[in-house]
Amino acid sequence: MALGNNGYLYYLIEVPDNGGLFSISSIEAYETPASGPTPPTTTNAVITNADINGTNNDNVFFRRMAAAPDGYIYLAATEETTGIVYLGRFLPGPNGGITGAFQSLGTVTLNGVSTLGNFNNGDIAFDGEGNLYALVNQDQVNGQAVICYAAAASISTTETGNTEMDEVFSVVNEVGDPFTGLVVGFSMASNGNFYIAVQGADGGVYLTHRDGANAIITELISNTDAANIADLATSYFPLQTVLPVTYGDIKAKIQGGSLVINWSTLTETNNTAFDIEASVNGKDFVKIGTVDTKASNGNSDKPLYYSFTKSVDSKMAIMGISILSLAFVLLLTRKNSSLLSFMLVIGLGVTAASCSKNDNQVDVGGEGKIFVRIVQIDKDGERSTSEVITAYKAD
Numbered sequence: 183m184a185l186g187n188n189g190y191l192y193y194l195i196e197v198p199d200n201g202g203l204f205s206i207s208s209i210e211a212y213e214t215p216a217s218g219p220t221p222p223t224t225t226n227a228v229i230t231n232a233d234i235n236g237t238n239n240d241n242v243f244f245r246r247m248a249a250a251p252d253g254y255i256y257l258a259a260t261e262e263t264t265g266i267v268y269l270g271r272f273l274p275g276p277n278g279g280i281t282g283a284f285q286s287l288g289t290v291t292l293n294g295v296s297t298l299g300n301f302n303n304g305d306i307a308f309d310g311e312g313n314l315y316a317l318v319n320q321d322q323v324n325g326q327a328v329i330c331y332a333a334a335a336s337i338s339t340t341e342t343g344n345t346e347m348d349e350v351f352s353v354v355n356e357v358g359d360p361f362t363g364l365v366v367g368f369s370m371a372s373n374g375n376f377y378i379a380v381q382g383a384d385g386g387v388y389l390t391h392r393d394g395a396n397a398i399i400t401e402l403i404s405n406t407d408a409a410n411i412a413d414l415a416t417s418y419f420p421l422q423t424v425l426p427v428t429y430g431d432i433k434a435k436i437q438g439g440s441l442v443i444n445w446s447t448l449t450e451t452n453n454t455a456f457d458i459e460a461s462v463n464g465k466d467f468v469k470i471g472t473v474d475t476k477a478s479n480g481n482s483d484k485p486l487y488y489s490f491t492k493s494v495d496s497k498m499a500i501m502g503i504s505i506l507s508l509a510f511v512l513l514l515t516r517k518n519s520s521l522l523s524f525m526l527v528i529g530l531g532v533t534a535a536s537c538s539k540n541d542n543q544v545d546v547g548g549e550g551k552i553f554v555r556i557v558q559i560d561k562d563g564e565r566s567t568s569e570v571i572t573a574y575k576a577d
Contacts, residue, residue, distance in 0.1 A: 184247040184255045185415045186274035192255055196244045202235035204244055208278035232284035234259050234268045250308040251419040260301040267301050269345055286341040292330050294349030305368035310419040316347055317368035326360045327353035329397055351397040357465045367414035373564040374420040379411045391566050426451050426566050427558045434554050434573035436494055441573055443490045443554055450477040457557040458490050464553040480561055550575030
C-alpha cells in the first residue's frame, strides 16, 4: 500500500502462482468526519497490470510499496526460488489512475545482508531527497532486522539496471539487543526517524530513533490487532540530512553534591524542549527533568547553550531509578501486570522518599557514576536522542 499525491491509496493483493504478474488497484483516501454525512463509497478498480520480473516466470512475493517525493510510487518484490529482488515504479494520475505505463527498474542488491529470501519480510520508504531505505530481516523468521540505503542518484531507471543498497542501521530494542521480530511495515516519521510495523509476539507499530549505527526501537505507538498488521504508509518526506537538533559539546559531572549537565546545539529545527534522562547501567533510562528550548519558535541556526543541575543523594534515589527502569522494561514486554504495578508503586515511593531531603535528588551509586542522555522533542511530539554521557563523582 502507498499513498499517492493525488489523494488515492494504491495497493495490491498478492496471489499465488503469479509468475511475476500483478495488478494494482486504487481507492480514494478520506477521513470520516466527526459529524455530517458519510463520504460516498469509492470503488477499488484495477488500474494497471504488469510483470515485474520480465521473461522469468518464477513467482514473486509482492509486499512492498512506497511513494517518493517526486510523485512516483515504487514497488519491490522478491523472486520465490532465487531470492532476487526486483524494483519498479508508476506515476499516479487523475481519478486514481496512472500516468504512462509501469516501469521495470531492474534488480536490487542488498549489500551486507547475507541470506537469499531475506526480503520476504520488510518494506521500503523514501526521505525528502528521494533516497531509498529498505527494512529487511536477515532471514525469514528470527534474523536480525536491518535497514539498507541507496542514494537517489544511484537508483536504477532501466529494466536491465541494478540498485545497490548498503546496510546502514541495525534495528535494536531499547536495551541494545538485536531486534528479531517479524518486521512487515516501514515508513518515515516527520523528523527523519522510522516507524516499523511488527507481527507476532512483539506485534505493534513502533517508533525508532537513529543513534550511530543503530535504529533503536524506543516507543510502542500501537499494538491494536497487532497480529494482522501488514503495511504502513505516510505522506512524510523529511530531509534525512537535516536533523531536528545538531549537538555541539555535551558534558556531565557530579560536583558539590549535584549532577551538572552542560550542552550546546549548533542548529535546531521545530524544537520544543529537552528531556534529561538518567540510568545506572547505561541501558535503562528514566526522565529526571525537562529544559525548554532557547530557539525562537523552535528554530535556530547559531549556537545555543544549555545547562541542567539536579541534587544527588548517596543511596535512595538511584534505587528508585533502578526500580522504575525495571518497571519500564516490564511495560515494554507486557509481562506480569501485577508485578509491573507493584514495581511502579515501589519505584515512585522510593524516588519520592529520596527527594524529600532536597527537592529532586539523583544518586550516583556505589561506583560514583551515572549515565545521562538528552532527548530532544519536536513540535510534532517526535523524539531524538543524544549520545550517552557518563557523569563521574569527583568529590
